[in-house]
Amino acid sequence: MVHEVDPYRRLKDAFARYATGVAIATCAPPGRAPAALTVNSFTSVSLNPSLVLWSLQRSAGAYDAFMAADNYAISVLRAGQEATSTRFATRGAESPTREEFETWATGAPVLRERLAGFDCRISARHDAGDHVILVGEVLQFDSFGGKPLLYYASGYATGPDVAKAAAD
Numbered sequence: 001m002v003h004e005v006d007p008y009r010r011l012k013d014a015f016a017r018y019a020t021g022v023a024i025a026t027c028a029p030p031g032r033a034p035a036a037l038t039v040n041s042f043t044s045v046s047l048n049p050s051l052v053l054w055s056l057q058r059s060a061g062a063y064d065a066f067m068a069a070d071n072y073a074i075s076v077l078r079a080g081q082e083a084t085s086t087r088f089a090t091r092g093a094e095s096p097t098r099e100e101f102e103t104w105a106t107g108a109p110v111l112r113e114r115l116a117g118f119d120c121r122i123s124a125r126h127d128a129g130d131h132v133i134l135v136g137e138v139l140q141f142d143s144f145g146g147k148p149l150l151y152y153a154s155g156y157a158t159g160p161d162v163a164k165a166a167a168d
């Protein structure tokens with residue numbers, strides 16, 4: 001009898017005890033179709049300068065597109081957008097469409113339905129094992145009131161409602 005053993009199961013389980021939001025990272029490199037993938041590694045880093053980061057699996061289907069891109073956008077998902085998360089976590093998912101996405105300063109697609117959006121210039125790429133960390137300088141952003149889609153222990157949950165962000 002063959003036992004399929006994942007040597008990283010215990011480590012994955014421990015990593016999965018860190019609850020996160022869920023976002024769609026997108027890019028539209030010149031001469032290529034736009035690419036999108038679901039990420040929960042997104043995090044804010046610095047206010048001044050305004051920096052964010054997320055990490056990209058080297059084995060991801062969208063790897064080449066993000067390595068060819070100068071920019072990316074991050075769309076933070078709302079509660080109820082599990083289907084969007086699943087779609088862009090599937091190899092060979094169709095490219096972002098004009099109906100679902102808009103573009104801002106950089107041309108990277110931003111999901112129309114979102115809790116927050118960040119349009120970023122890639123300011124650094126750092127090798128990190130089987131991932132590459134993509135640091136982005138935030139050129140444009142917005143945020144809305146509502147409940148976030150959360151990811152915890154390989155499942156989805158809904159976070160608490162927040163009011164609309166204060167006007168600047």
Ligand SMILES: Cc1cc2nc3c(=O)[nH]c(=O)nc-3n(C[C@H](O)[C@H](O)[C@H](O)COP(=O)(O)O)c2cc1C
Pocket residue numbers: 022036037038039040041042054055056057058059060061062085086088089090091092151
């Ligand atoms: C909730 C969730 C979070 C994910 N976070 C990341 C991430 O931070 N970085 C990453 O490279 N892949 C992440 N993935 C996996 C990619 O979405 C997935 O590999 C990719 O969209 C398509 O699959 P492919 O790599 O087989 O092409 C995540 C998947 C899910 C469902």
